[in-house]
Amino acid sequence: MPVLHKSTKTVSVIMSDKYNIDTHKLMYHPDRVAEWLKTHNQWEEAKKIYPLYIEITPFGACNHRCVFCSVDYLGYKNISQCKETLLERLDEMSQLGVKAIMFAGEGEPALWKPLPDILDFCTKIGIDTSLTTNMIPFNESNTVRFVRNCKWIKTSINAGTPKTYAKIHQAPETDFEKVINNFRLSIEVRNNSNAMCTIGGQMLLLPENAHEGIELGRRLKDIGADYLVVKPYTQSLYGISQKYKNIDYSTYDKLEDEMSSLEDEHFKVIIRKKAMDRYNNSERNYKTCCATPFFWAYIMADGSLYGCSAFLGNENFLYGNINENTFKEIWEGKKRRDSMRFIQDGLDLSECRINCRMDEVNQYLWKLKNPDEHVNFI
Numbered sequence: 257m258p259v260l261h262k263s264t265k266t267v268s269v270i271m272s273d274k275y276n277i278d279t280h281k282l283m284y285h286p287d288r289v290a291e292w293l294k295t296h297n298q299w300e301e302a303k304k305i306y307p308l309y310i311e312i313t314p315f316g317a318c319n320h321r322c323v324f325c326s327v328d329y330l331g332y333k334n335i336s337q338c339k340e341t342l343l344e345r346l347d348e349m350s351q352l353g354v355k356a357i358m359f360a361g362e363g364e365p366a367l368w369k370p371l372p373d374i375l376d377f378c379t380k381i382g383i384d385t386s387l388t389t390n391m392i393p394f395n396e397s398n399t400v401r402f403v404r405n406c407k408w409i410k411t412s413i414n415a416g417t418p419k420t421y422a423k424i425h426q427a428p429e430t431d432f433e434k435v436i437n438n439f440r441l442s443i444e445v446r447n448n449s450n451a452m453c454t455i456g457g458q459m460l461l462l463p464e465n466a467h468e469g470i471e472l473g474r475r476l477k478d479i480g481a482d483y484l485v486v487k488p489y490t491q492s493l494y495g496i497s498q499k500y501k502n503i504d505y506s507t508y509d510k511l512e513d514e515m516s517s518l519e520d521e522h523f524k525v526i527i528r529k530k531a532m533d534r535y536n537n538s539e540r541n542y543k544t545c546c547a548t549p550f551f552w553a554y555i556m557a558d559g560s561l562y563g564c565s566a567f568l569g570n571e572n573f574l575y576g577n578i579n580e581n582t583f584k585e586i587w588e589g590k591k592r593r594d595s596m597r598f599i600q601d602g603l604d605l606s607e608c609r610i611n612c613r614m615d616e617v618n619q620y621l622w623k624l625k626n627p628d629e630h631v632n633f634i
Contacts, residue, residue, distance in 0.1 A: 275408075275454070277485055278528045280616035282308075282551065288353070292550055293624060297600060303588040306353040307553045311565060312337070313361025315368035316557035320390055321426040322414070324460055324500060326492035327362045330568065335557045338579060339370040343377055345578045350381040352584060356407075360388035362557055362568075367393050372401035379405045388412070388458075392431055394438040403445045408454040410485070411435065414462070416471030424464060436475060443480040456483035461511070461532075462500060469511050473518045473525055483524040486511065488532045490611040493566055505532040531611050540605055540615070542622030547614035549575070549595050553587075561586050563595055566609040572598045 273279065282289060285308055295301035316333040346357075357378060359365040366389045378385045384407050391411045394402070402409060415421035418432035425431065439455070446453050457476050459469060473484050489500045515525045549563035556568060559579040567573040573595055576586035586592065612618070 273526045274524055275483065275526070277526050278530045280620060282617050282620055285355075288551070289621070289624070292621075297596075299593050299596065302550070302596060303593065305550045306349075306587060307551055308354065309356045309358070309552045310349065310354055310555060311358045311360055311552070312342075312555045313363065313557040314342075314359055314365045314371055314374070316361075316363045317367060318363040318390075319367065319392055319427070320364070320431075322412070323424055323426060323497065324414075324462065324489050325497065326490070326495055327568070328496045329492070329494045330362050332363060333557070336368055337370075337555075337557060337559065339374070341559070341579055342374060345583050346374070346378060346383065347381055348583045350383050352587070354383060356384040356386070358386045358388060361554075364390055364393065366391070366398065366402070372398050372405075375401060375405035386410070390425070391435045391438045391442075392427075394441065396441070399438070399441050399445055400449075403442055403451050403453045403455075404449065406453050408456070409442060411439065411455075411457050412460070413457045413472065413476075414459050415465045416468030416473075416475065420465055420468055424462065436479065439476065439481060440479045447480070454482045456481055456485065458485040458487060460489055461486050461505070462489060463503070466511060470514045470518070473515050473523075477518055477523040481523065483526055484515075484518075485526045485528065486515070487528040488535045488611065490535065490609060493607075493609050494569065503535075505535045530616070534611050534615065540618075542618050543605070544622070545599050545603060545605065545608070545614070545618055546621035546625065547617045548573070548599055549592050551617065552614065563592070563599075564612075564614075566612060572602075 288305070288308060292302075292305050295305060314337050316330070316335040318332050359371065359374075365371060365387060375385050385405055386408045387402060387406050388410050389412070391413075413421070413435055414424045415432070418429040421427070421432040422429040439457070442455050445451070446455060457472065459465065459472055461469070469486055476484050488505050489503055491498070491501045512527050512529075515527065519525050554562045554565040554568070555578060556562065559577045561575045561578055561583075562568055563573045563575060575592040575595060576589060578586065581589070
């Protein structure tokens with residue numbers, strides 16, 4: 257597998273991560289963390305620690321077949337949430353302390369026709385929402401409601417030219433300009449309505465697209481996007497594709513040097529250096545996953561509720577199904593209790609996915625439970 261070209265040039269601009277994408281935000285929720293600390297892993301107390309954040313797949317099918325897809329093993333099934341049930345569960349979640357939901361998942365969420373209604377409802381009941389999308393299904397009607405409701409919309413756009421985009425997304429070349437146009441539409445809607453939606457792009461860094469990062473950054477900056485994230489590939493635990501399994505991120509300096517020149521007060525380039533460093537050094541400085549099954553959750557298109565998105569299909573992380581039980585029944589139920597015990601006593605972290613989404617959170621929580629010496633000398 258080719259490595260990304262290295263440069264020895266000194267970066268003249270310190271690149272910023274104003275959205276904390278390459279770190280975590282759990283420090284902003286001290287009350288929930290304090291409740292968790294007080295449980296001492298005792299189930300009767302721990303069962304009532306509800307997630308702050310949930311990822312929901314509204315629709316299992318996808319209009320692209322990206323070469324790096326981490327959920328290719330799920331088969332892009334043409335299944336979706338039951339709208340009425342999901343509305344009931346969302347109302348329940350808001351009362352139980354869930355604060356944010358990202359709609360993304362196994363398929364393309366914007367293909368699901370009821371999604372605008374769901375987002376309207378979340379805004380009404382006080383749940384923050386976001387959308388991770390390829391942006392192809394955006395149109396003048398749904399874009400208004402996406403932008404009006406979402407705190408942020410992040411678009412997967414993994415090249416700076418139509419030809420490379422088509423190769424990586426396994427989609428028509430015309431889709432590239434369609435995405436650019438939908439970026440432009442979203443930004444116009446946001447600016448004209450004074451909506452508070454952050455709109456950015458994300459490029460998964462691969463040998464095929466590394467040379468186009470600067471071009472993509474320029475395109476997004478020119479049309480008024482807020483940021484471009486450049487992140488590393490991570491091999492899915494159950495993924496069919498193994499093409500990038502041995503990719504080498506030890507040298508990415510040249511891209512950072514080039515892209516730093518794009519940054520200004522309105523446009524940010526976020527190169528996920530911490531995540532890239534972890535890719536090449538997967539040793540963890542914590543011994544237990546503390547984030548699961550407490551602070552986040554994942555709901556598949558068929559309603560299955562999991563504690564970790566890296567283990568979809570693994571019974572040790574499956575708590576139940578929102579089409580069969582209430583969220584409270586599932587979250588305080590036997591399967592989640594069993595999962596908590598498995599994670600405490602049976603989970604081998606070396607089998608977890610490198611660059612786990614909760615890695616930074618786990619580092620933080622582990623330190624709280626296992627403080628260094630002299631921590632009182634603040």
